[in-house]
Amino acid sequence: MNKEFFMYLLAMALVTYLVRMIPFTLMRKKIKSVFIKSFLYYVPYAVLSAMTFPYIFYSTGDVITSSVGCAVAFILAYINRPLIEVAIASCVVAFVSGLIF
Amino acid sequence: MKSRYTYLYGLKKGLPIALGYLSVSFGFGITAVGQGLSGIEAILISLTNLTSAGQVAGVSIIAAGGSIIEMILTQLIINIRYCLMGLALTQKLDKSFTTIHRLITSFGITDEVFAVGASEKEHIGTKYMYGLITLPFIGWSLGTALGAFAGEILPASVCSALGIAIYSMFVAIIIPPSKTNRGVLFCVLISALMSCMFYYVPLFKGLSGGFAVIICAVTSSVIMALLKPVREEEEELNE
Known part of the structure; x- marks a missing residue:
């Protein structure tokens, strides 16, 4: 490990930490604006949706096993099963369907 | 009233995130070593950054011998979303979040940690937040180490099936509120x-x-x- 790598590491880690830390540490007030509150209420769902689609269909490296796993996740999520159960079940089903297809 | 948002509850919520990270960071470990970094370097990056897109971009800048300015700008652009997430998350925090806890836990704000934390129905405390961060951090670092040092330790079929875990978890977060x-x-x-x-x-x-x-x-x-x-x-x- 050399000095050059250390400079890169420092730059990466510092910038990444600061963008997380600054608003999280400094913001102490409750936001009053209905618009901003509504916006912040929707953001997590929007972020997750944008990160999930269409990537979930390629997540196992195979569109068929990914789609089967995705279908299982949809069904279990629809009947309000816990996160961990949905995650593990879809992995298992994707793995098993990989053995079949 | 005793909060149900305990450390253990946080750990439980963090487990699917950690499973997802294990497979994603496994891939990162392989990529980083493939681009000429040592295994230790790859692990150091994961330990200090705890983010996927930024790390992948960072490694390619290191491999290409890019400038520090380029590194800083790239990290800023890719990770600026954490600003927004951090801001949104502050609205969910209870009084236990003093400055020192904010300084520490902000390190662990990832897309997934944010999404799970922000979708909790009640205010969250520091114990829950530390619990939520613990396993994803371990999973991310462990996965990187496994990928960097032992690409063949898991059969490829198992690795690839693990790749869907994180997305299924996202589905499980967004579907129930979408119904109502x-x-x-x-x-x-x-x-x-x-x-x-x-x-x-x-x-x-x-x-x-x-x-x-x-x-x-x-x-x-x-x-x-x-x-x-x-x-x-x-x-x-x-x-």
């Missing part, structure tokens, strides 16, 4: 459609993944905040 809340449903649909557009339309191919996510999320959230502002009783938190 029209605003969330349309927000999720708009965001998904935009994301697919960025993915499939050749014109947008040059757009980085981090940028695409922020554009989708901001646009769909602004639209729904205007069309369907959240009513007081819906977002009212139990103090």
Whole structure:
């Protein structure tokens, strides 16, 4: 490990930490604006949706096993099963369907 | 009233995130070593950054011998979404979050940690937050180490099946509120459609993944905040 790598590491880690830390540490007030509150209420769902689609269909490296796993996740999520159960079940089903297809 | 948001509850919520990270960071470990970094270097990056897109971009800059300025700008652009997430998350924190806890736990704000934390129904405390962060941090670092040092330790079929875990978890977070809340449903649909557009339309191919996510999320959230502002009783938190 050399000095050059250390400079890169420092730059990466510092910038990444600061963008997380600054608003999280400094913001102490409750936001009053209905618009901003509504916006912040929707953001997590929007972020997750944008990160999930269409990537979930390629997540196992195979569109068929990914789609089967995705279908299982949809069904279990629809009947309000816990996160961990949905995650593990879809992995298992994707793995098993990989053995079949 | 004793909060149900204990350290153990946080750990439990963090487990699927950690499983997902294990497979994603496994891939990162392999990529980093493939690009000429040592295994120790790859692990150091994961231990200090705890983010996927930024690390992948960072490694390619290191491999290409890019400048520090380029590194800083790239990290800033890819990770600027954490600013927004951190800000949103502050609205969910209870009084246990003193400055020192904020300084420490902010390190662990990832897309997934944020999404799980922000979708809790009540205010969250420091114990829950530390619990939530613990396993994803371990999973991320462990996965990187496994990928960097032992690409063959797991059969490829197992590795690839693990790749869906994180996305299934996202599905499990967004589907239940979409059933009961029209605003969330349309927000999720708009965001998904935009994301697919960025993915499939050749014109947008040059757009980085981090940028695409922020554009989708901001646009769909602004639209729904205007069309369907959240009513007081819906977002009212139990103090």
